[in-house]
Amino acid sequence: MDSLGAIAELINQNDDFLVAAHVSPDGDTLGSALALARALARLGKRAQAVCEDAVPHIYEFLPGAADMLRSENARPARVAVAVDCADAQRLGSALPLFRAAEKTINIDHHETNNAYADYNFVEKAGATGEHVLRLINLLGPEPDADMATCLYAAIMSDTGSFAYSSTTPDSLRAAAMLVERGADPARINRRIYRTIPFGKQKLLGATLTGLALHENGRIGLACLSAADIASCGALEEDTEGIIDHIRDVEGVEVAILIRESASGVFKVSLRSKHFADVGGIAASMGGGGHKRAAGYTVLGSMEEAASGALTLAREALRA
Ligand SMILES: [Mn+2]
Missing domain, CATH: 3.90.1640.10 (inorganic pyrophosphatase (n-terminal core))
Structure with a gap:
């Protein structure tokens, strides 16, 4: 150093x-x-x-x-x-x-x-x-x-x-x-x-509508395809900050937001509330970040990206 x-x-x-x-x-x-x-x-x-x-x-x-x-x-x-x-x-x-x-x-x-x-x-x-x-x-x-x-x-x-x-x-x-x-x-x-484009606000609504809870509500997971983002009239950059709304749900310890960045390319964003080390999850997948905020990129399908992230999040809850 x-x-x-x-x-x-x-x-x-x-x-x-x-x-x-x-x-x-x-x-x-x-x-x-x-x-x-x-x-x-x-x-x-x-x-x-x-x-x-x-x-x-x-x-x-x-x-x-x-x-x-x-x-x-x-x-x-x-x-x-x-x-x-x-x-x-x-x-x-x-x-x-x-x-x-x-x-x-x-x-x-x-x-x-x-x-x-x-x-x-x-x-x-x-x-x-x-x-x-x-x-x-x-x-x-x-x-x-x-x-x-x-x-x-x-x-x-x-x-x-x-x-x-x-x-x-x-x-x-x-x-x-x-x-x-x-x-x-x-x-x-x-x-x-406080200056939110209409499309970004619609995207927040669409994301929360699709939000699912796992592990007795301790994991919150939402997925956004490129088509979902486009149908709101939003841009990929408009996904920034949305994950905070998932983490804010009562009882959620690990929040996961997966967005399709290009065909077959998925960006996985992670947040935790109290103890789960999402930085460790991201690092194990070649990404990076902090204990409470991290991310990584994965190739494949949305389903694979989601099940992979859920498996890692469950491990982080047990650690
Ligand atoms: Mn920074």
């Missing part, structure tokens, strides 16, 4: 950077990448922010989101930084760009992170955005309102609006500092959670 100080030193000695977010980007990876890229630019360095996927609609308001590059439009840089990526595969099509750098940096808060870079800073926290704020403070540019907005969105979204068990005093202190720097909590909350 390397210190943030050593990473700041490496950054100070270089001027050409690529900051990469993970596939199916969430608020933490996007906010962290955009804030760090902006801080590097403020220091007079070249910095490209890159992601395999387009920025989801709900995060388009983040300052700098319009400059986020898709992998095919980015070029290799001398130093590459991965933010919020538990393993290198999470970079998707940005992985070759990451590997092409002379020096690589990995900043993350996932316990399953396997230290795949030259410099690795991995520490448990509410969000990777907390680490990026500490790094920016070490680098020197005072976080401006745009950086503060990105980092506040990162921490707010990954801590479930400061409500998950991952929320720490450090998460709240970071948020307070970011509000002092110009982040607007009400506006960021409204943009991310």
Whole structure:
């Protein structure tokens, strides 16, 4: 493990950077990448922010989101930084760009992170955005309102609006500092959670209508085919957050949401409420995450994906 100080030193000695977010980007990876890229630019360095996927609609308001590059439009840089990526595969099509750098940096808060870079800073926290704020403070540019907005969105979204068990005093202190720097909590909350496209709201209804309980109500499972998503007029990205409604059902310990991402490709999202280690389930399937929130991808049919996830969830309940 390397210190943030050593990473700041490496950054100070270089001027050409690529900051990469993970596939199916969430608020933490996007906010962290955009804030760090902006801080590097403020220091007079070249910095490209890159992601395999387009920025989801709900995060388009983040300052700098319009400059986020898709992998095919980015070029290799001398130093590459991965933010919020538990393993290198999470970079998707940005992985070759990451590997092409002379020096690589990995900043993350996932316990399953396997230290795949030259410099690795991995520490448990509410969000990777907390680490990026500490790094920016070490680098020197005072976080401006745009950086503060990105980092506040990162921490707010990954801590479930400061409500998950991952929320720490450090998460709240970071948020307070970011509000002092110009982040607007009400506006960021409204943009991310209170501005729901019609199709996404319909998708929530369809998912909950199809929700089934197993193991005396301790496992909640819902499946969404590509056709289900399309029939609601929704996009795949609109599935984000739906699993929280499954976990919230009284008595449910493990929540499972399976969505068809492409023909024969199923993304399995997992949440647990009190004790089940869904990170362990995801890791055993080649995925990753935390004890309470994790996911993996599986090939085959929806039925196979569902029965496989149920078997693993039953084991996690017994462990
Ligand atoms: Mn995160």
